[in-house]
Amino acid sequence: DQQVKQNSPSLSVQEGRISILNCDYTNSMFDYFLWYKKYPAEGPTFLISISSIKDKNEDGRFTVFLNKSAKHLSLHIVPSQPGDSAVYFCAASAGGADTDKLIFGTGTRLQVFP
Amino acid sequence: DTGVSQDPRHKITKRGQNVTFRCDPISEHNRLYWYRQTLGQGPEFLTYFQNEAQLEKSRLLSDRFSAERPKGSFSTLEIQRTEQGDSAMYLCASSLVSGFQETQYFGPGTRLLVL
Numbered sequence: 001d002q003q004v005k006q007n008s009p010s011l012s013v014q015e016g017r018i019s020i021l022n023c024d025y026t027n028s029m030f031d032y033f034l035w036y037k038k039y040p041a042e043g044p045t046f047l048i049s050i051s052s053i054k055d056k057n058e059d060g061r062f063t064v065f066l067n068k069s070a071k072h073l074s075l076h077i078v079p080s081q082p083g084d085s086a087v088y089f090c091a092a093s094a095g096g097a098d099t100d101k102l103i104f105g106t107g108t109r110l111q112v113f114p
Numbered sequence: 115d116t117g118v119s120q121d122p123r124h125k126i127t128k129r130g131q132n133v134t135f136r137c138d139p140i141s142e143h144n145r146l147y148w149y150r151q152t153l154g155q156g157p158e159f160l161t162y163f164q165n166e167a168q169l170e171k172s173r174l175l176s177d178r179f180s181a182e183r184p185k186g187s188f189s190t191l192e193i194q195r196t197e198q199g200d201s202a203m204y205l206c207a208s209s210l211v212s213g214f215q216e217t218q219y220f221g222p223g224t225r226l227l228v229l
Contacts, residue, residue, distance in 0.1 A: 043207075093215070100145075102157070
């Protein structure tokens with residue numbers, strides 16, 4: 001049972017345009033959501049997070065939106081740069097319990113072309 | 115801040131051999147997690163420690179896997195009698211629990227290939 005889903009395996013965007021990566025979840029106990037970026041042969045790098053008490057969080061070029069009623073979140077990258085080309089993972093946790101283990105989606109490969 | 119480090123970065127072994135991986139978390143982080151990632155999938159939780167106590171183990175962690183964090187600092191993950199299905203990237207993450215939610219920071223991973 002895939003609790004966190006990233007239905008788009010890949011996305012191609014022109015440099016300077018907006019990249020929108022989507023993520024859906026099924027577990028209503030999730031209350032903390034994170035986006036990680038991963039280059040080949042490296043570990044995931046934390047990008048941005050959002051708590052379930054918010055619906056938007058911004059950090060520079062990155063904005064995460066959360067729609068709790070739809071159990072959907074998205075990551076917006078504006079403007080997209082070639083260095084943003086990587087695999088992006090959405091992750092969720094049910095904090096407040098004894099563990100904050102992360103449940104990951106399967107990733108979306110973003111390619112930003114000139 | 116030196117980040118999470120893992121050693122070795124790559125390991126090739128023959129089926130049936132034992133392997134051990136090490137993870138050094140960010141200093142003062144009290145939680146340490148192990149995940150496994152296979153091709154085309156996101157990382158999957160294996161186990162985690164709060165200080166030196168191992169508090170949860172996934173069903174993915176068979177009896178051949180054992181993890182320790184003896185002094186609440188570095189951790190080791192050992193796989194006994196490796197199988198080809200153990201081939202994966204093994205990721206370590208650490209976090210500091212200081213509120214309601216925590217952010218986990220990952221190391222570079224150890225890529226294991228079992229022949």
